[in-house]
Amino acid sequence: MSEPAEISPLTLSRLPLYLRCLRQLQEKGTTHVSSSQLAQQFELSASLIRKDLAQFGEFGIRGTGYRVDELVDRLNGLLGLDRIHKMAVVGMGSLGSALARYLSVNDRPFKIVAAFDVDGGRVGSKLGHLIVHHSREIPEVIPETGARIAVLAVPASAAQKCYEDLTDSGIEAVLNFAPIRLKRNPAVRTKSVDFQIYLEELAYFLRS
Amino acid sequence: MSEPAEISPLTLSRLPLYLRCLRQLQEKGTTHVSSSQLAQQFELSASLIRKDLAQFGEFGIRGTGYRVDELVDRLNGLLGLDRIHKMAVVGMGSLGSALARYLSVNDRPFKIVAAFDVDGGRVGSKLGHLIVHHSREIPEVIPETGARIAVLAVPASAAQKCYEDLTDSGIEAVLNFAPIRLKRNPAVRTKSVDFQIYLEELAYFLRS
Numbered sequence: 001m002s003e004p005a006e007i008s009p010l011t012l013s014r015l016p017l018y019l020r021c022l023r024q025l026q027e028k029g030t031t032h033v034s035s036s037q038l039a040q041q042f043e044l045s046a047s048l049i050r051k052d053l054a055q056f057g058e059f060g061i062r063g064t065g066y067r068v069d070e071l072v073d074r075l076n077g078l079l080g081l082d083r084i085h086k087m088a089v090v091g092m093g094s095l096g097s098a099l100a101r102y103l104s105v106n107d108r109p110f111k112i113v114a115a116f117d118v119d120g121g122r123v124g125s126k127l128g129h130l131i132v133h134h135s136r137e138i139p140e141v142i143p144e145t146g147a148r149i150a151v152l153a154v155p156a157s158a159a160q161k162c163y164e165d166l167t168d169s170g171i172e173a174v175l176n177f178a179p180i181r182l183k184r185n186p187a188v189r190t191k192s193v194d195f196q197i198y199l200e201e202l203a204y205f206l207r208s
Numbered sequence: 209m210s211e212p213a214e215i216s217p218l219t220l221s222r223l224p225l226y227l228r229c230l231r232q233l234q235e236k237g238t239t240h241v242s243s244s245q246l247a248q249q250f251e252l253s254a255s256l257i258r259k260d261l262a263q264f265g266e267f268g269i270r271g272t273g274y275r276v277d278e279l280v281d282r283l284n285g286l287l288g289l290d291r292i293h294k295m296a297v298v299g300m301g302s303l304g305s306a307l308a309r310y311l312s313v314n315d316r317p318f319k320i321v322a323a324f325d326v327d328g329g330r331v332g333s334k335l336g337h338l339i340v341h342h343s344r345e346i347p348e349v350i351p352e353t354g355a356r357i358a359v360l361a362v363p364a365s366a367a368q369k370c371y372e373d374l375t376d377s378g379i380e381a382v383l384n385f386a387p388i389r390l391k392r393n394p395a396v397r398t399k400s401v402d403f404q405i406y407l408e409e410l411a412y413f414l415r416s
Contacts, residue, residue: 007412015408015409016405016408016409017405019408020388020402021389024389043391043392079411079412081411085407085411093306094305094309095306095309095310097306098301098305098306098307099303101303102403103407109411110411172413172414173411173413175403175406181232183249189410189413193403195401196316198224199293199318199383200223200227200287201221201224201287201399202382202383203288203318203357203381204215204287206288206293206381207288
């Protein structure tokens, strides 16, 4: 697959979604899919799919469409999912532990190499083969492990400090679950997942 | 606050974010904030803030800005957060339980009134005052409880069926955490939170 100099942020945000849909088809044993079938089945836009994928020289064959396995492999390669990404998890409360468990199962390319908390009952406990470190050890432990991506699942009050410690220690991408608007480091890719915000957006439609 | 006939989806998606930022200011004791201060502190767009809020007749006062408490109250009212929203949780695995715990703490307006699972070890167990029901009881239990919003935290393979049972039983909004692209009911507000997709988007920036 040819790679354009830069993928537009909007295209990029759709590629993992296409991958999700294609994996669902793979599981069902579907070998070929056209952009219009993809669009119809998953409520996407056929023209957008064609436009997005054509950026990488990926063209469906008229009447046959895309080969599902091939397209999955290519999207995996393009997104960098064909290698292992070492990940740190900060905050091993119920949400952090659940996320750690959830994200480390199956053949996902994200491998947890470090875990942190501040709670005396959790520090020193085991997460699989790992020992949970105290969060103040972030500056030492992160460079040792080579983690480049981190999941932040600490209370709002602790999030900014942890975020800065992580990004000062070499972390290049953060998935933040703390219910706070972080002051971001512009050199670090930061994505926030705020459940309360999602629920509040849904609540609007329940007003009547 | 005057209410326009319809809030644009983009404005709506930003209102809970403004609320998040304003609550952070409230906690710090800030009483007034201008759109440009809000924008600078939280990396938002000042002109967008002014435009979004002006739709509801909410104008900052030159030199003083918005009154934080007042604006929080108004946004709460506008989003329907000044009343209780009865919520069901389907899937009481580690992620579902963590979400249930997380979403039911504090003074949030989302009140869990029903919980479901299919696992023999979980069905019949207690979640606070609630008993976890078997997911096949969704059609009976949902109408009894009056839940209108549901959190779906089941494995991908079970998600579509649970989603349909929920929406057939009167649920009007669903926050889906199952890693699957659901076939949506157009009458139901559905929002999906897919951690794997978020990580995959971040992974792209770690390719080098």
